Structure formats: C-alpha cells, structure tokens
Amino acid sequence: QVQLQESGPGLVKPSGTLSLTCAVSGGSISSSNWWSWIRQPPGKGLEWIGEIYHSGSTNYNPSLKSRVTISVDKSKNQFSLKLSSVTAADTAVYYCARMASAAVAARWFDPWGQGTLVTVSS
Amino acid sequence: SYVLTQPPSVSVAPGQTARITCGGNNIGSKSVHWYQQKPGQAPVLVVYDDSDRPSGIPERFSGSNSGNTATLTISRVEAGDEADYYCQVWDSSSDHYVFGTGTKVTVL
Numbered sequence: 001q002v003q004l005q006e007s008g009p010g011l012v013k014p015s016g017t018l019s020l021t022c023a024v025s026g027g028s029i030s031s032s033n034w035w036s037w038i039r040q041p042p043g044k045g046l047e048w049i050g051e052i053y054h055s056g057s058t059n060y061n062p063s064l065k066s067r068v069t070i071s072v073d074k075s076k077n078q079f080s081l082k083l084s085s086v087t088a089a090d091t092a093v094y095y096c097a098r099m100a101s102a103a104v105a106a107r108w109f110d111p112w113g114q115g116t117l118v119t120v121s122s
Numbered sequence: 123s124y125v126l127t128q129p130p131s132v133s134v135a136p137g138q139t140a141r142i143t144c145g146g147n148n149i150g151s152k153s154v155h156w157y158q159q160k161p162g163q164a165p166v167l168v169v170y171d172d173s174d175r176p177s178g179i180p181e182r183f184s185g186s187n188s189g190n191t192a193t194l195t196i197s198r199v200e201a202g203d204e205a206d207y208y209c210q211v212w213d214s215s216s217d218h219y220v221f222g223t224g225t226k227v228t229v230l
Binding site: 036045046047048059060061062095100104105106107108109110111112113114115 | 152153155157163164165166167170171176208210212214216217218219220221222223224
C-alpha cells in the first residue's frame with residue numbers, strides 16, 4: 001500500500017523559504033493520481049495548499065498562490081513544496097497526501113503522510 | 123470562497139449515536155468527504171463520495187448529503203471514536219479544496 005513521508009527543516013526564519021519533500025513508497029508517483037500538500041496550524045483546522053500531477057501540472061490555493069511552488073521528481077518518486085516569504089502565520093504541521101483518481105470535483109485525500117511541524121521563528 | 127460550517131463540539135455517551143453536520147450552500151450538489159483526526163495523528167478518511175466507506179472503516183460510520191447539509195453519523199459510539207472530524211469538498215467557484223471548520227467528538 002502507498003505510504004507518504006514528509007521531510008525537511010523544522011525551523012525556518014521569517015521572510016525565508018519553507019522547503020519540504022514528500023517521499024512516496026509502495027506505489028508510483030506517475031500513477032493516475034494527483035498529489036497534494038495540506039497544512040494545519042497548531043490547534044486549528046486544515047488548509048489545502050496545492051496539488052501536482054506527475055506531468056508537472058499544478059493547482060494552488062488562491063490565498064497562497066503567489067508564494068507557493070510545488071514540483072515533482074519522478075526519478076526519486078517524490079514531490080516537493082516551497083513556500084516563500086514565510087511569517088509566523090505559516091507555522092503549522094504540513095501534510096502530504098495522495099488524491100483519489102476521480103474527477104476533480106469528487107477527489108478526496110487518502111492516504112496522508114504523518115505530517116511534519118514547521119515553525120517560523122528567528 | 124465556499125464556507126463549510128461544522129459545530130465545534132459534539133458529546134455522546136458510549137453506545138449512542140453521534141451526528142456531525144457540515145453546512146454549505148447547496149452542498150447537496152457536491153461530493154462530500156469526511157476525515158477523522160486523533161490527537162497527534164494525521165487525518166484518516168472515513169467516508170468518501172457522501173456515503174461510501176473505505177476498506178477497514180467500520181460500518182458504524184455512515185454519511186448522507188442533501189440540500190444545504192451533509193451529515194456524518196457514528197452509530198454505537200465507542201471510546202476510540204473520540205477525535206476531531208472534518209468534512210471536505212471541491213469549491214468550483216475558486217478551484218480549490220475546502221475543509222470544514224472541524225468538530226470535536228467527545229465520548230462521555
């Protein structure tokens with residue numbers, strides 16, 4: 001079964017760039033699935049950040065679009081997130097997830113990675 | 123932007139039924155998915171496409187969706203069902219996925 005694992009620095013300075021990678025195992029990132037990043041500030045709800053297909057096509061949350069870049073590395077079976085100009089408001093647990101192979105209006109997230117906490121602080 | 127409203131909390135005694143609502147404008151026309159999140163863990167899908175269950179999810183979890191409200195029902199509640207629950211849809215007006223505000227289920 002597919003498993004996802006996030007990795008990256010747990011501490012990022014304000015105005016810097018947050019960079020995370022999601023390694024996919026037990027399946028191919030080139031399957032007919034989209035792959036997403038989702039975040040959750042401490043004690044708060046879930047926020048979708050964006051998604052990518054193995055072709056490199058992406059879609060982003062309009063509220064974050066100007067600061068987000070998601071990319072894919074098929075040779076390593078992984079995808080990555082970059083979030084620029086971070087502030088304390090970007091402190092959150094960041095999750096990666098596979099999206100169901102369905103029409104865009106019907107997709108769900110399953111499975112999820114375990115998540116990684118990124119703190120923005122000097 | 124599309125807003126999904128859930129009650130902040132629901133309390134239920136063991137063995138009883140918990141109903142968690144997810145309100146949104148004409149949500150009945152959308153596909154709704156539900157996630158369970160226990161403390162310190164990643165969310166887990168419990169219902170997709172309004173009322174389907176992934177393999178491994180007990181039949182006690184069921185869903186419905188009509189009009190302006192989708193509902194996740196947990197029958198014969200157990201202590202292990204205590205968690206936060208989130209609904210999720212696709213917002214076609216702004217082309218992004220939206221989560222509900224979340225509901226904390228407490229088993230008395």
